[in-house]
Amino acid sequence: MLNSDIQALADRIVHHHSATFGARLHHDANSVELVPQPTPPAQRSEAAYLAALHACSQLGFIAVDAECLAQAWQRQTERTQQFDVTHWPDDPQDFGLAGADPAQAFPACPRQLGLYGVLPTAEWVGRMARAGVPTVQLRFKSDDQAAIQREVQAAVKAVQGTGARLFINDHWQAAIDAGAYGIHVGQEDLDALEGAQLNAIRASGLRLGVSTHGYAEMVRAHAVQPSYIALGAVFPTTLKRMATAPQGTARLQAYVRLMQQYPLVAIGGISAEQFPEILATGVGSIAVVRALVNAPDPDAAAQHLSAFIPVS
Numbered sequence: 001m002l003n004s005d006i007q008a009l010a011d012r013i014v015h016h017h018s019a020t021f022g023a024r025l026h027h028d029a030n031s032v033e034l035v036p037q038p039t040p041p042a043q044r045s046e047a048a049y050l051a052a053l054h055a056c057s058q059l060g061f062i063a064v065d066a067e068c069l070a071q072a073w074q075r076q077t078e079r080t081q082q083f084d085v086t087h088w089p090d091d092p093q094d095f096g097l098a099g100a101d102p103a104q105a106f107p108a109c110p111r112q113l114g115l116y117g118v119l120p121t122a123e124w125v126g127r128m129a130r131a132g133v134p135t136v137q138l139r140f141k142s143d144d145q146a147a148i149q150r151e152v153q154a155a156v157k158a159v160q161g162t163g164a165r166l167f168i169n170d171h172w173q174a175a176i177d178a179g180a181y182g183i184h185v186g187q188e189d190l191d192a193l194e195g196a197q198l199n200a201i202r203a204s205g206l207r208l209g210v211s212t213h214g215y216a217e218m219v220r221a222h223a224v225q226p227s228y229i230a231l232g233a234v235f236p237t238t239l240k241r242m243a244t245a246p247q248g249t250a251r252l253q254a255y256v257r258l259m260q261q262y263p264l265v266a267i268g269g270i271s272a273e274q275f276p277e278i279l280a281t282g283v284g285s286i287a288v289v290r291a292l293v294n295a296p297d298p299d300a301a302a303q304h305l306s307a308f309i310p311v312s
């Protein structure tokens, strides 16, 4: 049970931010309600922390994200010496995101990666690169090591001469061996990597992209200082099951404010109609699968969607 003062603070946070974070996703065809979550057990006893833990849970943040936000709200209150209900935490230092060792960072990649095609085969990678997609990823799902090596090598060959940057999803050793531009890993992949393996990727000079689905995962990703951070799933997608509900554009906007030190990629259920609202959040790239692969004319879709997003 919260005491009445803390409950009152929590109510003020919810009242002030529910129009932003408690609202339905701004995507009529696929609207999803962000449902209140149970408040997780408290780790601290300060008022700002307790109120924010409860309020963020009410606003639909899962336990690990509510905890992260509550810690940040407490740090913000201590740092500014006031509890400002209007100011949703967005300062990296309040999330423990300041002061990393630059020598441990992965190589930089451009902030504006532009349209980012996530593609199932080397053939698709080559086709979309030739159609002008500036950033492509081979997302080849297989346990057959020989097939993986073949496909990764074919993808590297397929982008030669096109200027496209090629990331390889999951298969980091094959990506290093074949000389890809970069590697993309999910949170589970990151957790499974041993220190020596992460060091090997860093030493290879390949760029590293990391998936995230909320505050706790962004903090986890920051610990390895990747080249870019992917923020998903913005809208519902049929291609992957995820523990978190789709984030929506309001959360995406808050994540972009917090993670400005990284190139940012939005992913998940994004089609041409949503490009303007996604770009307005400040991300430098939009990653899509179906908007290219399921398009009636994928080459025309590649050209049309690429033209929306600046590349650097």
Ligand SMILES: Cc1ncc(COP(=O)(O)OP(=O)(O)O)c(N)n1
Binding pocket: 116, 118, 137, 139, 169, 170, 184, 185, 186, 187, 189, 209, 210, 211, 212, 230, 231, 232, 240, 265, 267, 287
């Ligand atoms: C640009 C980009 N963002 C996120 C993902 C998802 O990667 P991951 O979490 O590793 O899941 P799988 O794609 O392997 O199912 C991605 N591939 N690309």
Ligand SMILES: Cc1nc(C(=O)O)sc1CCOP(=O)(O)O
Binding pocket: 118, 211, 212, 213, 231, 232, 233, 234, 236, 237, 238, 239, 240, 242, 267, 268, 269, 270, 287, 288, 289, 290, 291
């Ligand atoms: C592969 C993938 N990863 C996601 C994440 O949020 O991590 S969403 C996603 C699928 C994106 O496909 P589409 O553009 O067709 O919805």
Ligand SMILES: [Mg+2]
Binding pocket: 169, 170, 184, 185, 186, 189
């Ligand atoms: Mg993966």
